[in-house]
Amino acid sequence: MNYFSSDFKLGILGGGQLGKMLLTDTRKFDIQTYVLDPSDEAPCKIGSNKFFQGDLMDFDTVYNFGKQVDVLTFEIEHVNVAALEKLETEGIKVYPSPKTLNLIQNKGTQKDFYAKNNIPTADYKRFESLNDLKLAVENEVVTMPFVWKSTEGGYDGNGVKVIRTAESFNGLPEVQCIAETMVPFKNELAVIVTRNPSGEIKTYPVVEMEFHPEANQVEYVICPARIDDAVADKARAIALQVSEHFNHVGLLAVEMFQTEDDEILVNEVAPRPHNSGHYSIEASYTSQFEQHLRAILDLPLGNTDSKAAGIMVNLVGAEGYSGNVVYQNIEKILGLNGVTPHIYGKKQTRPFRKMGHVTIVNEDIAEARRIAEEVKNTIKVISI
Incomplete structure (x- = not known):
């Protein structure tokens, strides 16, 4: 065609x-x-x-x-x-197929899929309602602290909360959910796997993600991840295992934990272009978006190698601001070396809403990380 x-x-x-x-x-x-x-x-x-x-x-x-x-x-x-x-x-x-999406849409079903296919993941229990979970806590079937996740509808940190006390349940919706064992981890990692209908498969380098402690959103994506080669190889191998079992077409972003003893546990996946791959627009030979097109159209897949170190900084709405958006100090970050802002075109900002991202490309990853910090501290997404 x-x-x-x-x-x-x-x-x-x-x-x-x-x-x-x-x-x-x-x-x-x-x-x-x-x-x-x-x-x-x-x-x-x-x-x-x-x-x-x-x-x-x-x-x-x-x-x-x-x-x-x-x-x-x-x-x-x-x-x-x-x-x-x-x-x-x-x-x-x-593409991806409805079968793949059916397995992924519900986080409980997704976790069951990992367990069935011997894919390493954190221990969990499923509950039909918040009330059922509360009863399980009262009966000591589930012990605090743990991670509560809504099985459906979560995005950008919504639908996830650490439950440390009974008061932590306040404000949570009465929906189907899972209680997941808290994992002591060193790093949160991600690998994007791409596959076309002809069966060609490629992976992007392992990236490291740094999260905002309050909003549970990614603040920085760092490529390559600052981890040992053996850990990176293990992460890519597990991502390929996940991809093989889903038998997807297109992109599959596999988010993972690197535990204190360097085990890799799969957290969750997304069958589409993903926040963890935005750095690839400037830093990779083939961006994740071009790669997704190549995959779903059954074209040859592109080179996933990086040209240089890349760091992505998420631009989210500042706390205390809602209304018509203003990108304060954007001209200052444009004067920094290797910096490219992406503005998403959302006219209204609110606290922690994703409004754009900035990519920093540099031969030296330590210098890229330093510039990323400067970007984060300089640009502010506020309202008029």
């Missing part, structure tokens, strides 16, 4: 920043794109060939949108899987 400068249509479910960055590469290749998103102000609206506003969880909306395209992908997991399954039976190519 001719994808380039042709009648071929790629559909993207979700019009947020991941879709916007994917559109940079579809425009580079002159591939037609249709985008569906609930918001009329979605970042993807200005970059797609056709934009449709609609509910991603509504069967008819997703099905009717999918019938207009040749290949369908998504930038967010919260989509109607039944509609994707019907589209697939009618000949529309959906």
Whole structure:
């Protein structure tokens, strides 16, 4: 099939920043794109060939949108899987497949999948409701501290909370959840694995993630991770094992813990371009977004090596500010060596909302990390 400068249509479910960055590469290749998103102000609206506003969880909306395209992908997991399954039976190519998405959408199902396939992960218990979990704590079936996770609907640190006391339950929703054993770890790592329908597989280097302690969001992604080669090799091998069992097409971001004794435990996965791969736009020979396109279109996969060390700094809304966004001091960071800001196009900021990111590229990873700290301390995402 001719994808380039042709009648071929790629559909993207979700019009947020991941879709916007994917559109940079579809425009580079002159591939037609249709985008569906609930918001009329979605970042993807200005970059797609056709934009449709609609509910991603509504069967008819997703099905009717999918019938207009040749290949369908998504930038967010919260989509109607039944509609994707019907589209697939009618000949529309959906990547990653509804089968893969079904295993990943629910974190409880995802954890069961790891246990069934002998993939190392933290111990956990599933509960149908918050009340059932509270009873398990009262009966000492579950002991504090532990990590509470909503099985569905979580994103950017939402849906996850460390439970240390009975008061920690306050404000949590009455939903299906899991209680996960807290893992003493040195580092949080991630590996992106890419696979095309022909079976070609490549992995990106292991990255290290530093999280904001309050918001549970990634603040820095560091590539390559500052870990021993033996640990990096183990992480990549486990990521490949996860990829093989999911048998996915496209990108699979595998988030992991490096424990105090250098074991690797899988935390969770995302079947799409991921925050942990944003550094690749400037620092890699092939960005994760171009690679996702190559994979879902069954084209040869690109070189995943890095040209230089890369660090990504997340730009999130500052605490105490909500309203029309202002990127304070952005001109100052533009004067720093190797710095490239990415602004996602969200007009309204609020505390901890992802508004953009900044990539720092340098031959010396220590210098890149120093500049990243300077960037973090200089630019502020505030409101008028």
